[in-house]
Structures are given as structure tokens and as C-alpha cells.
Amino acid sequence: MRAFSITRAPALLALALALLVHAAAARDVATNGDGTRLPLARASDPSCPWLGNVLDAARASPLVKGLVQRTRMAAPFGPGSWPAPLEVDDADAADDADDADRRRFGWKRALVLAAKARVADAAAASAWLPKNLLTLSDDLAATVFIAWYPDSFCCGAYHEAAIVFDVTYGGGDDAVDALHCPWMLVDKDRSMIAGREILGFPKKLGEFAFTLTTEDGATIDVSDPSVDVADVLSRAARVDASVTREGATLLNITGALTKKGFARREPLLKDERNVFLNVQTNHPLPPADASKPRDPACLGNRPRLLQFVFDEVVTDDTYDLKDAAVALTQTKTDSIGAPFGFKGIETGGDLDVLGMKIGITNFYTGLEGTPTLGPTVPSGFIENDDVYWLRYQ
Numbered sequence: 001m002r003a004f005s006i007t008r009a010p011a012l013l014a015l016a017l018a019l020l021v022h023a024a025a026a027r028d029v030a031t032n033g034d035g036t037r038l039p040l041a042r043a044s045d046p047s048c049p050w051l052g053n054v055l056d057a058a059r060a061s062p063l064v065k066g067l068v069q070r071t072r073m074a075a076p077f078g079p080g081s082w083p084a085p086l087e088v089d090d091a092d093a094a095d096d097a098d099d100a101d102r103r104r105f106g107w108k109r110a111l112v113l114a115a116k117a118r119v120a121d122a123a124a125a126s127a128w129l130p131k132n133l134l135t136l137s138d139d140l141a142a143t144v145f146i147a148w149y150p151d152s153f154c155c156g157a158y159h160e161a162a163i164v165f166d167v168t169y170g171g172g173d174d175a176v177d178a179l180h181c182p183w184m185l186v187d188k189d190r191s192m193i194a195g196r197e198i199l200g201f202p203k204k205l206g207e208f209a210f211t212l213t214t215e216d217g218a219t220i221d222v223s224d225p226s227v228d229v230a231d232v233l234s235r236a237a238r239v240d241a242s243v244t245r246e247g248a249t250l251l252n253i254t255g256a257l258t259k260k261g262f263a264r265r266e267p268l269l270k271d272e273r274n275v276f277l278n279v280q281t282n283h284p285l286p287p288a289d290a291s292k293p294r295d296p297a298c299l300g301n302r303p304r305l306l307q308f309v310f311d312e313v314v315t316d317d318t319y320d321l322k323d324a325a326v327a328l329t330q331t332k333t334d335s336i337g338a339p340f341g342f343k344g345i346e347t348g349g350d351l352d353v354l355g356m357k358i359g360i361t362n363f364y365t366g367l368e369g370t371p372t373l374g375p376t377v378p379s380g381f382i383e384n385d386d387v388y389w390l391r392y393q
């Protein structure tokens, strides 16, 4: 490293970045584990002209290549994500997951309380999607969940809440099913930064309560590090989880655990392979000169579609909930009720819950360790006031 003077470091970092961007851009399509394809931006995409100037130099230099592999750029989630792998605790699951990549990264032993809710206003839900790229799936269902992650490779322990839509990308024979997250809250800034900047999850901060109440009436905070959550879950009679932001309880999910005899193992989020197509945005900057059609410095980057896969490895029983309820309140900054038929600020009510379950699962970045960028999102997305407030306010 002594050979590199400090003054040369920024240029080398630019080259390293260019190399990484090019690695993604040079392929025409990314294929996820199901064989679905997301067309990628091409290297010839003119939106970042400086890239072409440094690309060949970067590719020609083994030194720069080596540097890329030895910087945190090889581990986009940060130093915590590299190089130490996380393994599944459960011996059976480890045997199943014979591809080492499946076990490399993780959110370990996540407690997920997930409701399937009917999307009552398809037009309102569709207004949250980038037009012509994603459409709402015919099942008109959204997953609304609150999770407690006792450990994650990037960000330590944190809570998370989200709305996730079933969506379709493309049309006709080429249409593929995916998930899209238009709104998410967490209670740790590390997770918020990585989620927003890398994976296109529009995370904001919230405050969480997540408790299990046992058959003998003890109410236990699942985030208490001295608690064996799996043990408490096996004895739990009810669950209460809520998330509050700026004084308003936006989601309050409650339910009673059904007979333990009906427990089985199944993914909590959706599938064993959860393909997300999110929209990765910077905070939008207007072009310096409004009369110019394109910002040559790329500061006003348009949002891009981004593909990312979470594999789920379920290692514990999954329980159905009865008397399951999701109460929602929407505010000006979190007007999350529109897809569920609620109109107006400070309104809300119970969602039409189609089913709810709770269990302990593990998430892995699986066969796609890094996300892939897709097409540019046309204007009209973050220019939409509702989407802007949802993502940025």
C-alpha cells in the first residue's frame, strides 16, 4: 500500500468504483435463482459519461482489480459483511443448504410476525409503483410485517416493519413475480443507511414494541437479550407488536397463537426465494441548470429498479394466529393507509387480514450476494407527492 500516495487514492477509488459498476453493467441481464430475468442497464448508457473514460484503464490494471478486492467495495454492506461468513445454527438446514453461498450472509434467528392483508384500493397501491415497470399482482395482497432481528451481518440487532406488495415485472410470457417494498421502518441507523443506499428499501426510523405473552400471563419483550425467544414462542398465547413514529402508532399487530399441534415450517415473508424489485433512489436533486436535459455530473441520478434476493431458511416452527388484527393509522409523513382504502390524514382502522403467522427464520443473500441495477425509473415516481412523503419525510 505504500506505493499509493494519498493524493492518488481518490482517483483509484473512482477507478475501483467504475470497475464495480462496469461488472454489473457489462452483462445484459441478471438471472435470479428461478431463472427470471431483469434487463440491466448497458455500459453504453450515456447517463454517466465519465465512466467510459476510466473504464478501460481500470480493467487493464491488475493492481486496481486487486485494490477493489481488498477494499470495502468488495463488501457493499460494510466491513461487518466481509469476510467472516455467518452460518445457520440448525444442523439440518446447513446440510440442505449445500451451496456455500446460501449460508454466507444472514439475518439470524429472525422473529417475524407477518400478516397478509387485502389491498382494497388497487389504484392507490399502483400509484406507489414505478409506472410501466412494476404492476400489482392479481392477488391484490400485501404483506405487512414486524420483525425482530437479534443479529444481522451488517447492522447488529434491530426491529423492522414494512409493507410489501406482490408485483409483476414485465408483461406477457416474460412477466415475472417479485416483491416490492414501498415503506419500511427500522430502529437502527446502520440498517437504515445500508437498506436505503444499497437495497432500495425506503427505510425511516420508528420506535417498536414487540412482546409475547405466555399461557401463564407473563409478557416478555422479545428484544431482551436474556430471553430465549424460541422457548417463549413455544409457550406463547398471544403476540403484540407495534411501531410508532413521531408520536403516532402507525401499525399495531395483535393475535392469539393457535394450538401448537398445527405448527409447521414455512417461509414467513413469502417464499424460500424472495425476489425484491425495489427502487433505489438518492434524495433527488434538481439539475443545476433546468434548461439542460441531463445533468452531466450525474448528481441528479434518476432512480433505478434494483433486484435483490433474500433466501429464507426456516429453522423453527411456524404458528398461525387467530383473532389476528392489524390496526393502521396514517399521518402526513406516513400515509400508509391509501392502498388499504383509508383516505385522509390521521385516519385508519383495521386491515382486512387474510392470514397471519409468526415464526423464527433466517434470511440470506443467497445466490445473489450483491444487488443488480435495472432500468431507470421513469419520471412521475418520486415526483409523485405521496411517494415522496412516504420515502423521504
Ligand SMILES: *[C@@H]1O[C@H](CO)[C@@H](O)[C@H](O)[C@H]1NC(C)=O
Pocket: 242, 249, 252, 253, 254, 327
Ligand atoms: C394495540 O391494539 C390492542 C388491541 O386493540 C390494544 O389493546 C393496544 O393498546 C394497542 N397498542 C398500541 C400500542 O396502540
